[in-house]
Amino acid sequence: xxxxxxxxxxxxxxxxxxxxxxxxxxxxxxxxxxxxxxxxxxxxxxxxxxxxxxxxxxxxxxxxxxxxxxxxxxxxxxxxxxxxxxxxxxxxxxxxxxxxxxxxxxxxxxxxxxxxxxxxxxxxxxxxxxxxxxxxxxxxxxxxxxxxxxxxxxxxxxxxxxx
Numbered sequence: 447x448x449x450x451x452x453x454x455x456x457x458x459x460x461x462x463x464x465x466x467x468x469x470x471x472x473x474x475x476x477x478x479x480x481x482x483x484x485x486x487x488x489x490x491x492x493x494x495x496x497x498x499x500x501x502x503x504x505x506x507x508x509x510x511x512x513x514x515x516x517x518x519x520x521x522x523x524x525x526x527x528x529x530x531x532x533x534x535x536x537x538x539x540x541x542x543x544x545x546x547x548x549x550x551x552x553x554x555x556x557x558x559x560x561x562x563x564x565x566x567x568x569x570x571x572x573x574x575x576x577x578x579x580x581x582x583x584x585x586x587x588x589x590x591x592x593x594x595x596x597x598x599x600x601x602x603x604x605x606x607x608x609x
Contacts, residue, residue, distance in 0.1 A: 448493045453478065455599050457486060458495070462596040465499050502595070510558040512565055513587035516573065517551040521580035534576050540568050551583070 450458075456476045460467060467475075473483035490496045505513065520527060535544045535555065543556040555573075559565045565584075573582055 448495060450495070450602075454486060454490065454495075455602060457483070458490070458597075459599045461496070462599070505558050509560050512559050512561050513590075514555075514557045514559070514565060515585045515587070516555040516557055517547075517583045517585075518553040518555060518573070518579060519550070519581040520552045520578050522578055523552070527578045531576065531578055534572070538568070538572055540564075540572075551581075 453476055457472065460472060460475060469484050469487070470480050472487075473480040476483065478486070487496070505511070518531075520531060531553070532544075535541050535553075540557050540559050541555050542558055545554045546552065547554055557565070557568065559568055569582070569584075573579060
């Protein structure tokens with residue numbers, strides 16, 4: 447794990463909520479020169495702490511009004527079956543996140559589709575036809591209470607860095 451100091455954490459916290467901030471403004475906010483700020487950002491990118499920059503899009507505004515969380519249980523748990531399932535999931539655009547779980551289900555898929563008809567098509571054409579899928583349970587999102595990709599960086603203590 448890369449050692450992060452307070453300045454690194456402040457940079458990351460600002461970028462999480464203001465991804466389009468200029469380097470000059472970011473540098474000023476963390477009390478660095480623009481060149482020192484840019485060097486830190488480049489190091490954070492090289493170390494894969496910053497993994498990318500993206501716009502957050504409202505799913506409803508682009509016609510993806512139905513979200514579902516789908517729990518999937520596989521019939522076999524050997525590496526070939528798992529790799530095959532993971533490869534399939536990575537090819538399904540409707541799945542925006544997939545997590546391997548502990549407990550009675552193996553995977554949790556977060557799915558965005560237009561409507562129930564679209565979800566039915568996703569289930570029938572993709573998920574239920576996937577080799578090795580033993581059980582599927584779906585829950586639909588009624589209302590999103592919180593939607594954030596920001597990590598709780600303010601809760602972190604500085605590890606291995608300078609205070």
